[in-house]
Amino acid sequence: MDKKSVFAESFALDNAAKDIVEIRRRIKYESELDKSFRDKIAKSAHGEKLYGCIQCGTCSAACPVSHYMDYTPRKIIQMVREGFKEEVLTSSTVWLCASCYACTVECPKGIKITDVMYALKRESILGNYYPKKSPASILANNFFNQVLNNGRNSEGPLLVKMYLKTNPFMLFKNMALGFKLWIRGRISLKTERIKDKKALKKLLQSVEDKSIYKAEVNSPALKEASAV
Amino acid sequence: MKYIYYPGCSLKSTGKLYEESLLAVFDALGIEYEELKDWNCCGATAYMAVDEKKAFVLAARNIALAEQQFKDEEEVNIVAPCSACYMILLKTQKFLEDNPEDMAVIKAALKESGLDYKAKAKIRHPIDVFINDIGEQEIAKRITKPLKGIRVASYYGCQTVRPYSTFDDQRNPVTMDKLFKAAGAEVVDWTMKTRCCGASLTGTIQEVALPLSYIILHEAKKRRADVVTTACSLCQFNLECYQTNIDKKFKTDTKIDVIYFTQLLGLALGLEPKKLGINRLFAKPENLFRIMEGGKPVYV
Ligand code: SF4
Ligand code: SF4
Numbered sequence: 001m002d003k004k005s006v007f008a009e010s011f012a013l014d015n016a017a018k019d020i021v022e023i024r025r026r027i028k029y030e031s032e033l034d035k036s037f038r039d040k041i042a043k044s045a046h047g048e049k050l051y052g053c054i055q056c057g058t059c060s061a062a063c064p065v066s067h068y069m070d071y072t073p074r075k076i077i078q079m080v081r082e083g084f085k086e087e088v089l090t091s092s093t094v095w096l097c098a099s100c101y102a103c104t105v106e107c108p109k110g111i112k113i114t115d116v117m118y119a120l121k122r123e124s125i126l127g128n129y130y131p132k133k134s135p136a137s138i139l140a141n142n143f144f145n146q147v148l149n150n151g152r153n154s155e156g157p158l159l160v161k162m163y164l165k166t167n168p169f170m171l172f173k174n175m176a177l178g179f180k181l182w183i184r185g186r187i188s189l190k191t192e193r194i195k196d197k198k199a200l201k202k203l204l205q206s207v208e209d210k211s212i213y214k215a216e217v218n219s220p221a222l223k224e225a226s227a228v
Numbered sequence: 229m230k231y232i233y234y235p236g237c238s239l240k241s242t243g244k245l246y247e248e249s250l251l252a253v254f255d256a257l258g259i260e261y262e263e264l265k266d267w268n269c270c271g272a273t274a275y276m277a278v279d280e281k282k283a284f285v286l287a288a289r290n291i292a293l294a295e296q297q298f299k300d301e302e303e304v305n306i307v308a309p310c311s312a313c314y315m316i317l318l319k320t321q322k323f324l325e326d327n328p329e330d331m332a333v334i335k336a337a338l339k340e341s342g343l344d345y346k347a348k349a350k351i352r353h354p355i356d357v358f359i360n361d362i363g364e365q366e367i368a369k370r371i372t373k374p375l376k377g378i379r380v381a382s383y384y385g386c387q388t389v390r391p392y393s394t395f396d397d398q399r400n401p402v403t404m405d406k407l408f409k410a411a412g413a414e415v416v417d418w419t420m421k422t423r424c425c426g427a428s429l430t431g432t433i434q435e436v437a438l439p440l441s442y443i444i445l446h447e448a449k450k451r452r453a454d455v456v457t458t459a460c461s462l463c464q465f466n467l468e469c470y471q472t473n474i475d476k477k478f479k480t481d482t483k484i485d486v487i488y489f490t491q492l493l494g495l496a497l498g499l500e501p502k503k504l505g506i507n508r509l510f511a512k513p514e515n516l517f518r519i520m521e522g523g524k525p526v527y528v
């Protein structure tokens with residue numbers, strides 16, 4: 001077989017495969033990495049210690065949900081360090097993290113992995129990377145708005161809103177559960193509020209004005225929230 | 229000593245039975261308390277995921293409010309029964325201590341609303357109060373209905389001991405076990421004490437959350453526990469209210485009584501079940517009541 005035909009054959013194969021699976025390039029060129037990402041996350045998570053990860057994998061072993069994640073906590077730390085910004089911010093890992101702190105207390109290098117996950121959640125919302133139909137990110141956003149406006153969280157309305165935005169079917173599925181809670185006086189659809197709502201809003205605003213570091217907000221959901 | 233009670237949102241809704249039983253036990257043990265006036269949500273997990281600074285402000289406001297309310301008291305002890313609230317309040321204190329710049333910003337903002345953050349309040353979990361301020365011996369003396377023959381699996385959850393372990397061991401906590409030993413129960417030694425139950429993932433991504441709760445319940449049954457006690461509103465909710473969903477999904481039988489540790493303690497102190505919010509549980513803790521009366525469990 002001459003050189004040309006080998007090439008043609010593999011090309012044909014590529015095209016055939018394309019119909020079956022989407023072929024994605026798994027490597028990145030140096031020039032495509034976002035080198036500032038690492039510092040941004042380290043700053044947001046209050047820890048340059050992240051630079052000192054030895055890739056031992058203890059965090060992934062301690063994590064109760066790592067086997068569901070597309071990248072395990074160890075991988076995420078390395079990808080953050082290398083600047084795989086998009087991959088990290090669109091990963092399922094960020095929203096599967098239950099904030100159980102198992103990784104953080106076991107890390108031999110004292111890296112606060114849970115805080116890194118929080119920083120990534122924030123980055124993912126701010127930069128508008130978060131999955132729009134994922135209940136976890138919607139819940140975080142709705143919770144934020146509710147507390148911003150009322151000072152307290154009302155579990156009933158919060159969950160109803162979340163299901164309506166993501167998967168109304170889930171609302172029906174969970175209705176029986178909601179009803180059981182309701183007849184036991186454990187949930188209400190009333191919105192809880194603190195007395196001094198105005199003062200709280202002023203307080204939050206004042207901290208924002210005073211902060212040196214201001215985040216760049218790309219998320220329409222968040223813009224809408226702070227506008228109300 | 230008097231305590232400031234910080235309920236947080238959940239003890240006023242799904243965790244109402246936690247509030248009722250906690251306060252009933254406080255009364256029975258002669259512990260004085262006042263609820264924090266005009267408290268706001270602590271900031272919690274979901275808030276931290278969106279805006280960390282604001283989460284810290286929210287928590288700091290509560291601490292400052294407590295310091296103001298107790299300005300004439302010698303010590304300000306805030307009791308935060310929800311593990312998430314407890315952890316967030318601690319985290320805020322630590323964060324502000326380590327970051328003077330942020331401390332200055334938050335202090336100045338609080339000043340504008342007439343509050344003074346003095347950073348001297350102590351954040352306490354109720355287990356800590358019972359064990360370290362009251363003591364096992366004192367509690368043992370007040371027990372009128374010993375938990376004889378009851379095998380208790382104490383479940384601490386994550387955030388009671390992680391990432392901060394202020395009053396117990398992080399990997400194998402024992403304080404709740406000590407309380408129940410003092411109340412005459414048999415405690416189950418198991419490895420699931422601090423394993424995550426799935427937290428709010430039960431409401432958002434059930435495929436991931438249900439197996440986590442399942443593992444805990446399954447293990448408790450394997451160790452022949454009669455009751456699982458929790459010290460966090462979300463843990464109790466996940467482990468009790470999703471039992472039918474779990475059973476359906478895994479074709480299994482996880483039925484076991486899951487109640488707040490304050491409810492079980494209250495029963496041992498001879499308090500009325502109704503006062504302890506037992507009626508608000510999804511299912512009556514049948515096994516527990518039977519064994520307490522010297523009978524045999526119905527479901528094993
Ligand atoms: S446990 Fe710590 S050092 Fe080890 S891989 Fe995870 S982050 Fe890196
Ligand atoms: S905090 Fe998140 S990443 Fe860490 S172990 Fe828990 S779930 Fe896994």
Ligand code: SF4
Nearest residue numbers: 236237238270272312
């Ligand atoms: S941790 Fe949960 S229960 Fe506690 S105040 Fe915050 S939102 Fe409410």
Ligand code: SF4
Nearest residue numbers: 385386387427462463
């Ligand atoms: S066990 Fe579950 S509810 Fe309890 S603290 Fe951990 S994640 Fe939260």
